[in-house]
Amino acid sequence: MTATHISHRSKFLAEGNVYLPHIAVIDKIIDETYDTKTFHLNFKDDKLRGEFTFNSGQFALFSVFGIGEAPFVISSSPTRSDHLEITVRRVGRLTNALHRLGVGAEVGFRGPYGNGFPLDLLNGKNLVFVGGGIGLTPLRSLIWNVVDNRDKYGNIDIIYGARSPADLCLKYDLEAWNEDETVNMVTTVDKGDEDWAGRVGFVPAVLEQVAPSAINAVAIVCGPPIMIRFTFPVLGKLGFSPEQILTTLEKRMKCGIGKCGRCNIGNIYVCRDGPVFSYAQIKDFISSEY
């Protein structure tokens, strides 16, 4: 893979400078869990608001001025484009600062960056979404995208799990997909509590029980690295070839555009060449540092 093959490039640079952020305003904040919030954002610039487009699975660099920048996947779907959403777990300095902001606050935005999911490849396929914890957020953009274009796709299975019922994100989406008769929604938790009447079990084990068919199917996996590592072999057992498995990787990033250096896995830059890769690509990586 050489640099010149990259076709996805943000068309929305502020003053032609890839590092200059646009200003976006927080319109709404939803408390997802004890440590996770979803932010609804809108560009301050009306023209950009009208023109902005992205692919499901693309990310952007969001900043709290004075604190810094961090990459988050856009968790809303381009099919519902009146605003952007990001779902953010409070884990570090920048995410803590974001969590302290209220409605009306301004944040910086630059992007969208990365490749996103290959919709052409998914067209006409049965889709199996496998998500864990906050890893639902990139899947969520794609799930709404395919649900909003339902006739283009075959069966849709969603297997989503979290450590505990209190860690389940985007419960309103889980409910909506559960009520959608064209979607097979399976929710599980590693460990239940007294109110939990649903499934208990790790995501890879539940995936094996649900056993979606690999025929004409693509599996899209996102979650903590440990979940991903245990999910690949299960998908293999179910008959999915490495080409039929997609995932989106996460790395520390500063620039988001393949220059600052740190998000590499061998010669691959997750920001520039990904973040969406097939398992076939990942298996060919020189390095297993993912």
Add this chain to the structure above:
Amino acid sequence: MTSKGKINKQDVAKLLSEWGKEFTVFVPSQDAGVATWARWDGKDTSFLEWYRNTIVPPKAIFLPPVEEMFSFKKDKASYQIELPASDEKTPLIFGIRPCDAKALAIIDMTFKDVYEDPYYLSKRNNTILIGLGCTNPYDSCFCTSLYDGPSDVSDVDLMLTDIGDEFLVEEVTEKGKELMAKTSLAEEATEADEVRAKEAKEAAYNKVTRQLDTKDIEEKLLANFDDKDYWEKVAAKCISCGVCTFLCPTCYCFDINDELIRNQGGRLRSWDSCAFPLYTKMPMENPRLEKWRRVRQKVCHKYGFYPMNFDIIACTGCGRCIRLCPVNWDITQALASLPVRAQA
């Protein structure tokens, strides 16, 4: 055949003054005992006496150790963003060594890749490089293993060679030719001058005795990528100080951070290094927490990944990482001790 002239060393100050009208002239300079690059002060040419190579490579002119990308001001609830003023004159670097000129050409590739980096390229585009061939390389230099060595002209506009009281000047590019046409300080070089230059170049080439076998280096590295024992051995004495990366002319990794005092602040870009565990640290995990992984990253980036992405080794054999390392870590030794394996 490039046309050749010569410049008397006594006239260097006059020449730099002429060029200074059109360009921002950078020359080797001492900053608290550290040889670096600085804007020429308009008179001092004492660097001609002491300059072998700088400790701080010329990448610092285009990618400064710390640089403000923009400033911002909070007015009520709104932010105003302002770009810094830029230098309108094009930089001219006087005396750049061939290794460091090549290093700029190498990192240009990253800063032009997919998205143009406006901060680096606005300074770097159209920059004039006046090369000065090495006549006194260090014993840590190994440039001849990577390209034509201490007199290589491929990345400069003019190449000067020390022939005693004068510099022989080779006009390499059109820009270089124009510069020489404009000045009245140049004289035509004689045959004897050219012979002296040729002898100086040959002597310099032969002074570079350190060798690195770069044949199939990319394949050899990748074949040993998962050999943890080898990497642990290679990394054993490294203290992760980052000097070899900060002072490497082809290392370009950077960090971006904000500063804020009351309602005013800025976004700053600063040098960063793969030697540091924080460089890749995420809240929940760190893919390169172990030192051997970081050393492996550094070596493989230069001799494996960069060639894979840009078809060129990201090392020019300038030797800084060897002579400036506090624990005498030596990349040529590390690579020479790569286990030989049957290719898969």
